[in-house]
Amino acid sequence: MSALQQYIDLYNGHKSLVDSGSAQVLNDLRHSAYEVLRDMELPAKGSENYETTDLEEILSPDYGVNVGRVNIDVNPAATFHCGVPSLSTSLFFSVNDLYAEANDARLGLPEGMYVGSLRQFAINHPEICGRYYGRCADIKNPVVALNTMLAQDGIAIWVKRGVKVDKPIQIVNILQNGAPLMAVRRVLVILEEDSELKVLTCDHTQNPDVEFLALQTIEIFAERNSRLDYYDLEESTEKTSRLSAMYVREGEGCELVIDGITLYNGTTRNEYHALFEGENASLHLYGMGIEDRCRHLDTYSRIEHKKGNCKTDELFKYVLDDDATGAFTGLIKVEQGADKTEAYQNNRNIVGSDNAKMFSKPQLEIYDDDVKCSHGTATGQLDDMQVFYMRTRGLSEHTAKLLLKQAFMADVIDAVRLPGLKERLHLLVERRFAGSVSSCAACNSACGSDK
Amino acid sequence: MLKVNNLHAEINGKEILKGINLEVRPGEVHAIMGPNGSGKSTLSMVLAGNPAYTVTGGSAEFYGKDLLAMAPEVRSHEGLFLGFQYPVEIPGVSMVNFMRAAVNAKREYFGEPPMSATDFLKMMREKRAIVELDNKLASRSVNEGFSGGEKKRNEIFQMAVLEPKLSILDETDSGLDIDALRVVAEGVNKLKSENNATIVITHYQRLLDYIKPEFIHILYKGRIVMTGGPDLALELEERGYDWIKQQVDNEENNG
Numbered sequence: 291m292s293a294l295q296q297y298i299d300l301y302n303g304h305k306s307l308v309d310s311g312s313a314q315v316l317n318d319l320r321h322s323a324y325e326v327l328r329d330m331e332l333p334a335k336g337s338e339n340y341e342t343t344d345l346e347e348i349l350s351p352d353y354g355v356n357v358g359r360v361n362i363d364v365n366p367a368a369t370f371h372c373g374v375p376s377l378s379t380s381l382f383f384s385v386n387d388l389y390a391e392a393n394d395a396r397l398g399l400p401e402g403m404y405v406g407s408l409r410q411f412a413i414n415h416p417e418i419c420g421r422y423y424g425r426c427a428d429i430k431n432p433v434v435a436l437n438t439m440l441a442q443d444g445i446a447i448w449v450k451r452g453v454k455v456d457k458p459i460q461i462v463n464i465l466q467n468g469a470p471l472m473a474v475r476r477v478l479v480i481l482e483e484d485s486e487l488k489v490l491t492c493d494h495t496q497n498p499d500v501e502f503l504a505l506q507t508i509e510i511f512a513e514r515n516s517r518l519d520y521y522d523l524e525e526s527t528e529k530t531s532r533l534s535a536m537y538v539r540e541g542e543g544c545e546l547v548i549d550g551i552t553l554y555n556g557t558t559r560n561e562y563h564a565l566f567e568g569e570n571a572s573l574h575l576y577g578m579g580i581e582d583r584c585r586h587l588d589t590y591s592r593i594e595h596k597k598g599n600c601k602t603d604e605l606f607k608y609v610l611d612d613d614a615t616g617a618f619t620g621l622i623k624v625e626q627g628a629d630k631t632e633a634y635q636n637n638r639n640i641v642g643s644d645n646a647k648m649f650s651k652p653q654l655e656i657y658d659d660d661v662k663c664s665h666g667t668a669t670g671q672l673d674d675m676q677v678f679y680m681r682t683r684g685l686s687e688h689t690a691k692l693l694l695k696q697a698f699m700a701d702v703i704d705a706v707r708l709p710g711l712k713e714r715l716h717l718l719v720e721r722r723f724a725g726s727v728s729s730c731a732a733c734n735s736a737c738g739s740d741k
Numbered sequence: 742m743l744k745v746n747n748l749h750a751e752i753n754g755k756e757i758l759k760g761i762n763l764e765v766r767p768g769e770v771h772a773i774m775g776p777n778g779s780g781k782s783t784l785s786m787v788l789a790g791n792p793a794y795t796v797t798g799g800s801a802e803f804y805g806k807d808l809l810a811m812a813p814e815v816r817s818h819e820g821l822f823l824g825f826q827y828p829v830e831i832p833g834v835s836m837v838n839f840m841r842a843a844v845n846a847k848r849e850y851f852g853e854p855p856m857s858a859t860d861f862l863k864m865m866r867e868k869r870a871i872v873e874l875d876n877k878l879a880s881r882s883v884n885e886g887f888s889g890g891e892k893k894r895n896e897i898f899q900m901a902v903l904e905p906k907l908s909i910l911d912e913t914d915s916g917l918d919i920d921a922l923r924v925v926a927e928g929v930n931k932l933k934s935e936n937n938a939t940i941v942i943t944h945y946q947r948l949l950d951y952i953k954p955e956f957i958h959i960l961y962k963g964r965i966v967m968t969g970g971p972d973l974a975l976e977l978e979e980r981g982y983d984w985i986k987q988q989v990d991n992e993e994n995n996g
Contacts, residue, residue, distance in 0.1 A: 674793065679829035681813035682789050682822070683843040683899060684850070693842065697833025697882075 293349035294436070298327055301439050304357050311359040312442035313412035315419045316476075319429075323438035326429055333432070342617040342649050343559045343588040345432060348531045351501050353472035355440060356386060366390060366464055377710025379460035379490065380405070382445060386465060387473040389443050402453040404446060408476055411446035418448060422480055426509045426537040433535040433561070437474055437507040444476030444506075449485040449516075458488040458519075458708055465504065465530060466496040475506040481516035483541075488519040488708060495526040502529065508536040514568060515543040519707055523551045524558060528583060532558040542568025542597075547707060550577035551715070552587050553722050562591040564602075566628075572601040578702045579607075580722050581614035581646070588617040595622070598629040598658075607702050608639040609695050609723075610646035617649040622665070626657040635665040640672060640698055642691075695723050742767055742804055742938060743788075743907055749798035750787045757783040759963035760799065765907065768935040772949055772974065773942045775960035776982045781942045782826055784960070785911045789823035790816050803907070817843075818850040820906030824896040824913050826942075831883035836895070839883050840865065840902055847903065868901040872928040890921035897928040908932075909940045914948040926951030946978035961989055 301308060301324055309317045335344035366383045380399055381392040389407040404411055412419040427434040445461055465473055481487055495502055504526075512518055524532060532555065540546060550560050564573055579587040593602050608616040618637045639648045652665040672694050680690035699719050706712040748761040757780045765771055775781055787794050788801065790813035801808040803819060811819065831839070844864075845855040856864070865879060872894045884892050893913055900908055910929070914922055929939060929952050941952055949957075949971070957974050959967040961982070966989050967973070977985075 673829075676829050676831050678789075678791050678793075678813060679825065679831070680839070682817055682825075683839070683903065684814050684817040684846040685842050686814050686846065687812070689842060689846065693834050693839070694831070697831065700833035 292332065293346050294327055294330070294332060294432075296352065297349070297355070297436060297440065298324065300355060300357070308357050308440065308442060311357065313409045313416075313419075315412040315416055315423050316409070316441060318420075319424045319438050323429055323435045326435040327432070327439060330430075330432060330435070339590060339619055341619070341651070342615060343557075343586070345533070348503065348533060348557060348559075349436075351470050351503070353470045353501070353503050354467070355472050355474065356388070357440075357442070359388065359442065361388060366462065377458070377708060377714070379458045382406070382459065382461050384445065384461070384463045384473070384475060386467060386471060387441075387443060387475050389445070398457045400453055400455060402450040403455060404448040405459055406446065408444040408446040408478055409442065411448065411478070415448070418480070419446070419478070422509065422511050423478055424509075426511060426539050427507050427535065428537070428563070431535055431561075433505065433533045434507050437476060437505050437535070440474045440505075441476040441507070442474070444478070446478045446480075447487065447489065448480045449482060449487050451482040452484045453482075454486040455488070458490055461489065461491045463491060463493045463504065464496060465494065465502040465526065467500060467502070468497070470501040472503040472505055475504065477506065477508040479508070479510040479518070479520075481510075481512045481518055483514045484516060485513075486517045490521045490708065490711060491523065493522075493524045493526055493532065495530045498527045498529065500529060502526070502531070504530065504532040504534070506532075506534045508534070510536065510538040510546075512538065512540045512544040512546055514541045516541070517545045519547045519549075521549045521551065521706065521708065521711065522560075523553065525554045526556060527554065528556045528585060530556040532556075532560070534559070535561040536563065538562070538564040538573070540564065540566050540568065540571045540573060540600075542570060544568070544571040546572065547574045547705070548576070549702075549706060550589070551702075552577075552579040552581075553718060555581075555585055555587060557586045559588040559590065562589075562593075564591075564593045566593075566595050566597050566600040569597045569599045571597075573603070574705060575602065575604045576702050576705050577606040578699050579616055580609050580699075580719070581616055582611040583614065584612070585614045586616075587614075589619070591620045593622045593633070595624045595628040595631045595633060598627065598631060600628070600631055602633040602635070604633075604635040605702060605705075606637045607699060608648060609642065609698060610639065610648055611642040613643075613645045615647045615649070618667070619651045619653075620665070621653040621655065622663065623655040624658050624661050624663065628658050629660040631658065631661040631663065633661070633663045637667040638698075639667075639669040640695065641669055642671065642695075692720075692723050696720050743808075744802040745788075745799070746801070747799035748784075748787065748796065748801060750783060750794050750796045752783070752794050756797065757794075757963055758787065761963070761965060763958065763965065765938050765940065767906070767938055769938045769956065770933070770952060770954040771938070771940045771956045771958060772954035773940060773958045773960055773965075774944065774974065774977060776986065779960045780963040781960050782911055785823055785909045785942060788909060789813055789821065814846065815850070817903065817905075818847050822900050822903055822905035822908045824893075824900060824908060824910040826911040826913075826915065828884045828887075828892040828896055830885045832885045834883050836879045836881060836883055837865065840899070843899075844902060864902065868898055871901045871931055872897045873924055874898045889916035890918065893917055893921065893925055894928070897925055897932075901928065901932055905937065907938050907940070909942070911942045912944065913941065914943055914945060922948065923951065946974045949974050959985055961985060
């Protein structure tokens, strides 16, 4: 039996239970997702764009899925404190895939926006939700199909025309259970014309000995002249797997910053699919991974320039140690007619041990002849002369290498535009390399379990 | 303080130092001169402990301790400083963080607590003044985007912060204009005391107008082939190295 079959059987056996815990708009797409999965074989490890990641293996554990929407007796909102001194956020939670929010989460949020449970959004605003839900994510992507078949709730953010949300929205995703569990999360972000939003998500795992799978699909619709910062931080455990597929549509004049930061993880595959649908838009897609032990991080990105005068700036950096593996697959495709496109793709990696491995596949496909594009990748070791120079000033070899690894990540961190988060990340990355216990970029206390 | 005896060293299997003998006492200033490729920089790298070089024979003692057995950072703690000919750029590491780490590493080595932030900043200010180093450079990444002169001044600034007993300055004068040369040389002179010593490695007499060495050593083919007083430098400036090369080569051929 393939790993998928257990979830197909689960759905078949509990259709009405799944539906009853969700909303009509979400339920409407389940059957087509089911049909896709029924007729599909998972892409094998080693096949195109899945060179290093084995979906079959990731999906094979006997994960429980909370189709009955049983509440676990934890209220993160009551005990949670944000640890970033100068970062004030509106705090929302998903515990596994159940929605929760802090008591004062809505303080300071402007009129003209919705943030909260996706299920509730689909019930309250079925027309809006139906206009966007599932319209951007590719149902043929196995991660999306499985998510669409099983997702009952998640987070929706809808910012109406012209509304600028100054206070960042922070979503803390907590995995907490005594037995292996799959959390099926769905995120829908809608920015209408001229709106602005900043989002920070933090993924945590509370039980280091339990296997978890976070299966998430994120759809982002950025309409004309909107601005979005989306920071996605993973700080989970070695027994946590994460399959994340983000789909972005950018309209004319939009400015997006998307930043995927992996500090601690187990096995992670992050996909970014972006499409420029209007002119004069920009996307800064950044990411970093700090991988040691047997951790695995696979980044896949596909950015399509359909319209001219748009700019992509893509940079992913990895530091790999021990037996860790990293993979980067990036495609920027410039369609015919997308004149004056600027697209830069860069992947830089440091491999610090004999057994760590990095696989990098940068790609450009250009069908227009009036563009500025470049791509590059480099994988290497720390510079011996830099290490020696620092040692002659009295720094130990260990400290010198630590500082150099931190320095290597500096440009990714400095691209963060949330001031409090940027400083906090510098500190967290320092601690991460130093090997000390770390908690989320934005948070400590309730989520700060030993990793 | 430093006793180098019959030191041999190689890099990538190629022998560069072929028996160096050198003794330096507190309060002294030595100059090492010599034609290109004679092993001057190799000597500085070996004394500072660059792991790329292998010592194949001989010894070096620093205050009676085996210098060659120490890690580069321990040599630094014990009071050895190397001013680099080509100071290394370290993007992403700020000068101030770098210096704080260096100062506190040394304090830790001697069992002292880290320096307080106020004391540290005060010290940085004082030391900066010695080489007229711009405050802005402190917040920048180490040597990144520094001009040639700023890099060399930055080396002397670091020397001032670390207060070494023995400083080896490897071609600190190369790439400097006259004004920068004066500032750097004055910095070195201000830091000079009867308890510390300096070895300057240079091609030119020019620097020696400012930093007055008592001893001039000529390095050629991996050995010190001649040692003299300040007059030797003047003679070299006038006559070049050829007469020394000839003399040594003749001796080799005859021997």
